[in-house]
Amino acid sequence: MAGAPSRCxxxxxxxxxxxxxxxxxxxEALRASHPNLTIRGFYTREVRESGERVGFEVVTLDGRSGPLASSKVSSPESVRWPTVGKYKVDVASLESLALPELQIQEETDxxxxxxxxxxxxxxxxxxPAVMRVIESxxxxxxxxxxPRNGRDIPGVARLRNHPGAAVFTLNTGNRDMMRETIYNHLSCLLPKR
Ligand SMILES: Nc1ncnc2c1ncn2[C@@H]1O[C@H](COP(=O)(O)OP(=O)(O)OP(=O)(O)O)[C@@H](O)[C@H]1O
Structure with a gap:
């Protein structure tokens, strides 16, 4: 018998x-086809100035945004911020936007x-907040x-190997088909409201 459809x-x-x-x-497609669902979360996007990438920001699905990382930041407190390449990561800003979106609430679909x-x-x-979502x-x-050189960054392997997880690996040739597959999968999984 086929198992339950993957939820992650x-x-x-x-x-x-x-x-x-x-x-x-x-x-966007789910919001149009299932307007009564509650979808929560965030995405990250590049910040560009004069065509040059100068950082990244966090955007919640209801449209609020704030910095995630920047190559331009020079405030005194940023001296201690972690860095990825030329970018300093604003952990406090990420947390203030992303963590409330990851709260487990019964009405979230x-x-x-x-x-x-x-x-x-x-x-x-x-x-830990992501794990609570995965385990809900x-x-x-x-x-x-x-993975880089065959290795996930710490933590990500736990997501990839979680029971109920399905991993979709994109390339430029399959990304449109993958989008359809994922939309159809979620449409079947989500409540009909
Ligand atoms: N299906 C698509 N058809 C045409 N262009 C696309 C498609 N998907 C992404 N792009 C373009 O490719 C670029 C990178 O896309 P995107 O930011 O979604 O990639 P990403 O994998 O999330 O990148 P990163 O790893 O940096 O987060 C963007 O300019 C986007 O418009």
């Missing part, structure tokens, strides 16, 4: 392949988490980085 959908793939775009298109990556994992509260019975669509 993880989208992975190389940088720039279209993970955020896929997740946001699925979100779907969580969207873009992404569980190196920057987000500098927050010691972030991964609420469906989740999340993005995770592709």
């Amino acid at each position: 959908l993880f989208v992975t793939g190389p940088p720039g392949v279209g993970k955020t775009t896929l997740v946001m298109r699925v979100f 779907l969580f969207i988490i873009d992404e569980v990556g190196k920057m987000e994992l500098f927050s010691s509260a972030f991964f 019975n609420i469906p989740v669509l999340a993005t995770i980085p592709i």
Whole structure:
């Protein structure tokens, strides 16, 4: 007998392949087809100045945004912030936007988490909050980085190997088909309201 359909959908793939775009298109499509569902979460997007990438920001699905990381920040407190490449990570800003979105609430029908990556994992509260979502019975669509040299960053392997997880690896040739597959999968999983 076939098992229960996966409730935790993880989208992975190389940088720039279209993970955020896929997740946001699925979100928009679900919002149109299932207007009464409560979908919570956040995504991350680049911040560009004069064509140059200068950082990333966190955007909640209800449209609030704040910094995630920047190459331009120079405030005194930022001296102690963790860095990824040339970017300083504003953990407090991430936490203030993302953590409330990951609270388990009965009325939530779907969580969207873009992404569980190196920057987000500098927050010691972030991964436990993601695990609570994964271990709840609420469906989740999340993005995770592709393993480097065959290795996941710490923590991400726990998501990938979680019972009930399905991992979708994107490339430019399959991303449109994957979007359809994920939308259809979630449509079957979500309540009909
Ligand atoms: N299906 C698609 N068709 C055409 N262009 C796309 C598609 N998906 C993504 N793109 C384009 O590719 C670029 C990168 O997309 P996106 O930011 O979604 O990638 P990502 O995998 O989330 O990147 P990162 O790893 O940096 O977070 C964007 O300019 C986006 O418009």
